[in-house]
Every structure is written in C-alpha cells, then in structure tokens.
Amino acid sequence: MNLSALRSNLEERGYKTSFFETAQEASRYLNQEIDGVSVGIGGSVTVQEMHLSESLSGHNQVLWHWDQASLSAVAKTDVYISSVNGLAETGEMINIDGSGNRISSTLFGHKKVYFLVGMNKIAPDYEKALHRARNVAAPLNAKRLRRNTPCAEKGDRCYDCKSPQRICKALSVFWEKPDLAGEAEVVLINQKLGF
Numbered sequence: 290m291n292l293s294a295l296r297s298n299l300e301e302r303g304y305k306t307s308f309f310e311t312a313q314e315a316s317r318y319l320n321q322e323i324d325g326v327s328v329g330i331g332g333s334v335t336v337q338e339m340h341l342s343e344s345l346s347g348h349n350q351v352l353w354h355w356d357q358a359s360l361s362a363v364a365k366t367d368v369y370i371s372s373v374n375g376l377a378e379t380g381e382m383i384n385i386d387g388s389g390n391r392i393s394s395t396l397f398g399h400k401k402v403y404f405l406v407g408m409n410k411i412a413p414d415y416e417k418a419l420h421r422a423r424n425v426a427a428p429l430n431a432k433r434l435r436r437n438t439p440c441a442e443k444g445d446r447c448y449d450c451k452s453p454q455r456i457c458k459a460l461s462v463f464w465e466k467p468d469l470a471g472e473a474e475v476v477l478i479n480q481k482l483g484f
C-alpha cells in the first residue's frame with residue numbers, strides 16, 4: 290500500500306488526513322484535538338478497541354450510538370467519530386449501515402467528522418473496497434451481533450439475504466467530502482482495527 294498516494298488521493302477529495310503507527314498514538318492525538326465539546330460515536334468496533342469513549346469522556350460530553358436514549362442527541366454533537374467498512378487506495382470510502390444514523394451523521398450535521406481507519410480496511414481500488422465492505426466487514430459484524438443471517442454462521446461472505454435480521458440496509462460511497470458535511474479528517478492507523 291502506498292501511504293503517500295492514499296493520503297494525497299484523500300486530500301484531493303476534500304479530506305484532511307493524519308497517520309499514526311499505533312492506536313495509542315492516534316488516541317493521544319484525538320484527545321488533544323477533541324477537547325471541551327460534545328462528541329457522538331457511531332457503532333464502531335475500531336473506536337471500542339481504542340477505548341476512545343473512556344478517554345474522551347474525561348474532558349468532553351460523549352454520547353454513544355449504542356445508547357438508544359441518546360440517539361437524537363448524537364445527531365447534534367459538535368464532533369462525530371466513525372470508522373469505515375472499506376477504504377480504497379484511490380480515495381473512495383464505503384460504509385454499510387443497518388439503522389441509518391451512522392451514514393446520516395457522516396454526511397451532515399456535525400462541525401467535524403473523524404473517520405478512524407486501520408490498515409485492514411484498505412483495499413487497492415473502489416471495486417475491492419466495496420467487495421471488502423460487503424463480504425468481509427458486514428458478515429463479521431453480523432456474526433458479532435449474533436444475527437440470524439446466513440453470513441453470520443461462517444462470517445465468510447455476503448449471501449445478499451432477505452433475512453429480517455439483515456444488517457445491510459444502506460450503503461454510502463464517499464467519492465468526495467460532501468459540501469455541507471463540515472470538516473472531515475481520515476485518521477489512518479498502521480494497525481488492524483475493527484472489521
């Protein structure tokens with residue numbers, strides 16, 4: 290993977306980028322950048338693995354996507370933090386959502402959005418990033434959530450199911466940062482994080 294080409298492709302598409310060797314270094318940076326504001330966190334295993342909610346809570350108001358009571362408040366926070374299901378080296382970012390609030394928050398409504406991306410999320414081009422999102426990330430998430438879907442049994446690929454418990458309801462492709470999306474930064478981390 291050519292890191293400088295990836296960063297340049299993302300920057301041409303309207304994103305600020307940063308790079309860290311470890312989740313710990315990225316976490317330290319984010320705790321410096323995000324201070325004294327309200328923060329919404331999407332359903333993200335990457336964010337969980339980085340224990341960001343815990344560290345940011347010490348000096349921000351942090352609201353989790355998984356807390357149903359705070360869902361509408363999450364949509365109004367200053368900062369929103371998410372990951373992606375696939376990032377192409379050419380710069381396209383892909384997310385799959387079941388409830389819709391993660392995609393919604395990454396598109397509009399916050400002053401700044403951070404996309405935290407471990408190296409395992411990166412694919413050489415758009416088609417492969419899409420394939421990764423659908424056939425790697427989504428099945429593993431369905432398995433983690435113990436959904437009654439064909440992919441959850443093996444976590445091997447998408448079966449494009451019609452299950453009532455299907456987790457794939459919407460797909461977003463970021464070709465560029467949308468005009469009204471606020472500032473957006475892709476934080477690249479040289480570790481395996483999330484699915």
Ligand code: SF4
Nearest residue numbers: 440447448450456457
């Ligand atoms: S569409 Fe169904 S089978 Fe495919 S990844 Fe989503 S939940 Fe699994």
